[in-house]
Amino acid sequence: MSAPEPPVTLPGARLLFSLDPGVSYLNHGSFGAVPIGVQRAQQRLRDEIESNPLRFFAQGLSDRVIHTRRHIASFLGADPELSALVPNATTAVSLVLNSVRLESADEVLLTDHSYGAVAMAARRRCRRAGATVRTVALPMPATDAELISRVRAALRPGRTKLLIIDQLSSATAMAFPVREIVAAAHEHEIPVLVDAAHVPGMLPVDVASIRADFWVGNLHKWAFAPRGTALLSVAAGWRRKIEPLVVSWDQDQGYPHAVESQGTVDYTPWLAAPAGLFTLRTLGWEEVRAHNAALAAYGQRVVGEALEVPVAELPQPAGPDISMRIVPLPAGLATTAPEAQELRQHIADKLAVETAVNAWGGRGLLRLSAQVYNRADEYDRFAERLPQLLHDYRA
Incomplete structure (x- = not known):
């Protein structure tokens, strides 16, 4: 099954932040990102x-x-x-x-x-x-x-x-x-x-x-x-x-x-x-929530497909507004907290992508966040490059 269509980017939203343009910041859930204003x-x-x-x-x-x-x-x-x-x-x-x-x-x-x-x-x-x-x-x-x-x-x-x-x-x-x-x-x-x-x-x-x-x-x-x-x-x-x-x-x-x-x-x-x-309300809170949830769902699907995770095994949130999604990593990867931290840093160093990697229940979990400064092509590029990185990492 193909990935759902990504949401329309909110006009000007990316310009509200001072994030490094050379890094795909797909981890808003850890420390947030403070608007310039x-x-x-x-x-x-x-x-x-x-x-x-x-x-x-x-x-x-x-x-x-x-x-x-x-x-x-x-x-x-x-x-x-x-x-x-x-x-x-x-x-x-x-x-x-x-x-x-x-x-x-x-x-x-x-x-x-x-x-x-x-x-x-x-x-x-x-x-x-x-x-x-x-x-x-x-x-x-x-x-x-x-x-x-x-x-x-x-x-x-x-x-x-x-x-x-x-x-x-x-x-x-x-x-x-x-x-x-x-x-x-x-x-x-x-x-x-x-x-x-x-x-x-x-x-x-x-x-x-x-x-x-x-x-x-x-x-x-x-x-x-x-x-x-x-x-x-x-x-x-x-x-x-x-x-x-x-x-x-x-x-x-x-x-x-x-x-x-x-x-x-x-x-x-x-x-x-x-x-x-005030910034949240100016952007339109309902629009922000809808955008972020839809983009997170898109990112989960394209990355999950790249890692050959069956759609049925991609955890779905209980509500429509959740802006974080989980992609299970291949068995044996990031099964402990130190291993998860090491893999997260490796992804950041090699791909210039910030994500969250957690060990839960003996399985490594990749957590993708979505915020108004993110674009669908960031998840597309990540999906294209992640499988080879994980293959080389395990070798």
């Missing part, structure tokens, strides 16, 4: 700081952070008074783990799709508390009903003190029915942290309706914010239990101020984030 907005904030640092930090900074938080929370359908700006999703995960009481008989439940740094943070927290981390294996692909059933069966009421579930997984680009999973866990009064690192800017979301105890999403991946911008939202019952990882002058004000106020931390990514949302 947002870069300039952040630089103006840096210039403002250096013109009078005392004035910037001592006069009105808190109000500006609050205003920004409200703007971002509104975009995500979250309660701004129950939300806090944080540097990234992994920081939020550590905040949550630090705030959940764990004892020796307790456990934190993950899935085998969980992000590596999240799993590491859970293991460290449990090790210090004498608790355990348990991982439930979930198939790929799977129906929503299968995912809900398997997670529900893995819960251990009385022992499971926290469930961490992805809304859209990083390594496997799978969407999870988080609203239903949260409801299943709450039947046993088990709190849930939803790791939605890839959701803001890619998927429409109403955080409040998910009813998770904790929800965190990065703005720097798909919402065009500077790196270092994420939003943590907590349920009302947890507000007084969230303790910042570092104590600063606003500690006595409690969440969210105690979390956001961190002395001389760089606040410019947060304050420039609304410029990223």
Whole structure:
């Protein structure tokens, strides 16, 4: 079966970015790419700081952070008074783990799709508390009903003190029915942290309706914010239990101020984030989502065909808006994290193509992202050259 037609390129979109024209950047999902206008907005904030640092930090900074938080929370359908700006999703995960009481008989439940740094943070927290981390294996692909059933069966009421579930997984680009999973866990009064690192800017979301105890999403991946911008939202019952990882002058004000106020931390990514949302809206968010999802599907198909992966074995996302797609690599390639990193770097060095390569379930997975600066011919060229590169790499 031939690849679907690629979407029409959004006029002028590529000119909004300062990416190296000599590199095909097919990995927006890892670190994003900041539009030039947002870069300039952040630089103006840096210039403002250096013109009078005392004035910037001592006069009105808190109000500006609050205003920004409200703007971002509104975009995500979250309660701004129950939300806090944080540097990234992994920081939020550590905040949550630090705030959940764990004892020796307790456990934190993950899935085998969980992000590596999240799993590491859970293991460290449990090790210090004498608790355990348990991982439930979930198939790929799977129906929503299968995912809900398997997670529900893995819960251990009385022992499971926290469930961490992805809304859209990083390594496997799978969407999870988080609203239903949260409801299943709450039947046993088990709190849930939803790791939605890839959701803001890619998927429409109403955080409040998910009813998770904790929800965190990065703005720097798909919402065009500077790196270092994420939003943590907590349920009302947890507000007084969230303790910042570092104590600063606003500690006595409690969440969210105690979390956001961190002395001389760089606040410019947060304050420039609304410029990223403005860029997204100017391009037309629905148009951006449709373009990116269609282009990712095109890239998956042409690369999959080049690697002779049957169409039935190309994982399909659960929703129409997902801008990351997976192509399984030939057996024996990138089966461990170090091997995946080595292959990713080899592809970058030899083909001038930035991709994501992950090891999952004993199989190497190539993850392709699509953003408005990408073109169909980048995936075509990659598909033409990748088979020979992999053949030589294995030789």
